[in-house]
Amino acid sequence: MKAIIFALCAVLALSAVSLAQAPSITPLPNTIFVGADGKFETAPDTALIQFNISAQADNAKDAYEQASKQAEATRQVLRSNSIDPKSAEIGFFSVNPQYDWKNPKHKVIGYQVTTSVSLKLKDFSKIGPVTEQLADASVGESQSLSYTLDSTDEAKSKAVADAYRRARASAQSLANASGRTLGELSYASVDVSENIRVFAPAPRNRAMAAMAASVPAPTAEFSPQNVTVTAHVNAMFALK
Helix, strand or coil: CHHHHHHHHHHHHHCCCHHHCCCCCCCCCCEEEEEEEEEEEECCCEEEEEEEEEEEECCHHHHHHHHHHHHHHHHHHHHHCCCCHHHEEEEEEEEEEEECCCCCCCCEEEEEEEEEEEEEECCHHHHHHHHHHHHHCCCCCEEEEEEECCCCHHHHHHHHHHHHHHHHHHHHHHHHHCCCCEEEEEEEEEEEEEECEEEEEEECCHHHHHHHCCCCCCCCCCCCCCEEEEEEEEEEEEEC
16 A cells, blocks of 8 residues: 555656646556656758748639749749659638629629748758748748758657656656665656747739849848757656
8 A cells, every 4th residue: 555655746846837738647566657758959940931822813823824924934933942742732722703892792803813832942052042032923922931951850859768768757756765776667658759940921013022132031040049949757766
């Protein structure tokens, strides 16, 4: 009975917060159940540029043709920067009627064609030229840039290792304080997440594009923020 009470006290003392994240398990006699967070920070390896191609006209055919021209301009920008247009991904495509809401009959006065485009870049030196050229071509009036980590396996492993080290250290401290010896790991669960840095969309127009030609890009000479991969480990250790 004393062993059971000791195990439960260990849970309450070290894992009050962690229990909310942990799976439901039953503490065993002569065990310590702990939870700990760990992290690993690393430079991002991928830049994600997102923008919309949008065109509006009196009829759907003209709106579609205008959007097609913008899409071709986008492909030309990519080719001029040695980027395969196939690497750009379409998120959605829509054709929506535009209504005159002041008219009681809600008459259709035009159509809008919109599609979202996402482009991943490994070569960060291409970010500036691509975003500027899209603005010059009146494509991607609203752009957003975010940095992420495509190759996450190593970062996740290091975050998990950091979380486990902290969990075991907590369990070791409690075992020492109680005069017991910490035994082997008998149970563990892991939860890993990635914190992606996102920059807010930056509206662009021709006047701004012309000004940008004479000054450095807003991101020039700055380094992208690190990507933080976090892990939470719940672990149960035997007590000797």
